[in-house]
Amino acid sequence: MPSEGRPRAIDTAGIATPADVPPVALISMAHRRDAHVARTLGRRQDLGPTTAADPLAALALGVAITRGVLQEQRLLIQAAVEQGSSWEEIAAALDTPAATVRDAFTSPANEQAK
Template sequence: MTSEGKPRALDVAELTAPGDVPSADVVDMAHRRQRHQDRLTGTLRGLPPEDTATADGSDAIAALVLGTAINVQIGDEQPPLMRQALQHGRTWSEIAISAGLTVDQARATYTTWAADLDEPERAEALQLAG
């Protein structure tokens, strides 16, 4: 909730597809996803019906939608973070593991991103790629 007590767009959105997720911070999306997952888990633990998942599976769908939205947003942030890791001497193997990718996928993600940068930033970024 905002300081005015009004619900945020993310708190009231009906989430059935990734496009339904309003612009939100990754942390806020992760918190909402956790609430849906907790409701799903609560059903298994025998919590009262008002504290558990909806019978129609909407909590499961919302958790999936938010997971996808989080992955997309984090994916957009990966190349700049990869660059920082490379600048600090980390290996492609370390970067790939941390990003949940293969080394080839990590390199491809990074070089595709770097190719769109303006010179001389592009040259520096591609030099880091090795």
């Protein structure tokens, strides 16, 4: 939804690759992706006819959303640990074995990603 009558970057960006997605909130990316999916699959005729760009934009936005969620997930795991949550509690929230989460979060590669 445009802000104060001006279109937002996510509303006007031509998106064909994840690099084309402007830095915006994940929810904004999700709304734009949903519109492309709806047009591609013929679920919403009020959004206009589908174009060859729609499935590519939906795919690129999906990748950008996934990357954003994974980046936030690392921060949320760190916050949960700092707030005293156990690895078992964090693992349950992620529906993953505790050892997997703990090992992935405490690995040297993850330490560099922080």
